[in-house]
Amino acid sequence: MKMSNVISAGAMVIALTLAGNGLAMAEDAKPLYQTNFEQAETGKVPEGFLVIEGAFEVKEEGGNKFLELPGAPLDSFGVLFGPTEKSGVSVSARIRSTNHGRRYPAFGVGLNGQSGYRLQVSPGKKALEIYKGDLVVASTPYDWKSGEWTMFQFQIVKAGTVWKLAGKVWVQGAAEPAQAMVSYDEKEEPSPGRASVWGNPFATTPIQFDDLAVNSVPEGKAQ
Numbered sequence: 001m002k003m004s005n006v007i008s009a010g011a012m013v014i015a016l017t018l019a020g021n022g023l024a025m026a027e028d029a030k031p032l033y034q035t036n037f038e039q040a041e042t043g044k045v046p047e048g049f050l051v052i053e054g055a056f057e058v059k060e061e062g063g064n065k066f067l068e069l070p071g072a073p074l075d076s077f078g079v080l081f082g083p084t085e086k087s088g089v090s091v092s093a094r095i096r097s098t099n100h101g102r103r104y105p106a107f108g109v110g111l112n113g114q115s116g117y118r119l120q121v122s123p124g125k126k127a128l129e130i131y132k133g134d135l136v137v138a139s140t141p142y143d144w145k146s147g148e149w150t151m152f153q154f155q156i157v158k159a160g161t162v163w164k165l166a167g168k169v170w171v172q173g174a175a176e177p178a179q180a181m182v183s184y185d186e187k188e189e190p191s192p193g194r195a196s197v198w199g200n201p202f203a204t205t206p207i208q209f210d211d212l213a214v215n216s217v218p219e220g221k222a223q
Contacts, residue, residue: 032089033082033195033214037065050080052114054199059208066210069199077201080114080194082214087163090155090215091195094172097207099123099146106200107207109152111165113193119154119167119182120198130165130184138165138184145171149210158219162187 040046040058042065049056054077059068069077082091089111097105108120108131118131121144128142144150149172156165166180195214199207 030216031213032085032216034212035081036211037067040065045079048081050194052078052080052196054078064210066208067197067212068209069201069207071201071204071206074202074204075200076198078110078114078196078198080196081212082195084113084192084194085214085216086112086190086192087156087158088217088219089195090153090217092151092153092211092213092215093197093209094149094151094211095121095197095199095207095209096147096149097199097201098203098205100203100205103203104144105203105205105207108198109154110196110198111154111156111193112190114196116190116193116196117154117156117165117184117186118196118198119152119169121150121169124202128167128169128182130167130182132184132186138182140182142169142181148172151176155217156186156190157217163190 037058042058042060045051045056054069056067056069056079058065091109091111093109095107104123106120106122108118110116110118115133120129120131122129123144126141127139129136130138151170151172154167156163163186166183168177168181170176197209201207
C-alpha cells in the first residue's frame with residue numbers, strides 16, 4: 001500500500017476546531033488522511049488522487065518530494081484526495097509558487113468536493129478568500145510572500161443551524177495565527193465531498209503542494 005493512502009504513525013497530526021471565529025487545537029480530533037509524497041513515484045500522480053484538470057505530477061527538489069502543477073496552460077486546476085465527508089472535517093497543506101513581474105498565481109485548499117468550498121490566496125487581489133463554488137463569499141486582506149511555502153488550514157463544522165467555515169494561512173517558519181483569518185456561515189446543508197488542492201498558474205510559474213492532511217474535528221463546539 002502506498003504512503004499516499006496511509007497515515008504515518010509518527011507524523012504530526014494537525015487537529016483543529018472552531019472557537020468562536022477562531023481555529024484552536026482539539027485533542028479529540030482524528031487523522032483521516034495524510035501524505036508528504038516521500039514514498040510517491042516521481043513523474044506520476046499518487047494512487048488515490050483524482051485529477052479534475054491539470055498536468056499534476058510528483059517532483060523532487062533538494063531531497064524533498066511534492067506535487068507540482070506546471071505553469072501552463074493558464075487556467076484553474078485541481079485534484080481531489082482523502083475520504084468523502086460533509087462536515088466536521090479540516091484540510092491542511094503547504095503551497096509554494098512565485099510571481100512573474102506583475103503576474104501572480106492563485107492557489108488554495110478545498111473541502112466538499114469539486115463544487116464545494118475553497119480557501120484561496122489571491123496575490124493579485126492581495127486577499128485571502130473563501131469561495132463557494134466560483135463565488136467569493138468572504139475575503140480579508142493578505143500580503144503573500146513569493147517563493148515561500150504558505151501553510152493552509154481550512155475546516156467546516158456544523159454549529160446549530162449553520163455550517164461554519166474558517167481558514168487561516170501563514171508563511172512557513174512564522175508564528176501560526178491564533179485565530180481564523182477569514183470565516184463564513186453556510187445556511188444551506190453542504191454536499192459530501194473529498195478534500196482538494198487548487199492552482200491557477202496565471203504567473204506562468206509552477207505551483208507546488210506538499211504535506212496534505214485531512215482530519216476529523218468535533219462538531220457543535222463553535223459559537
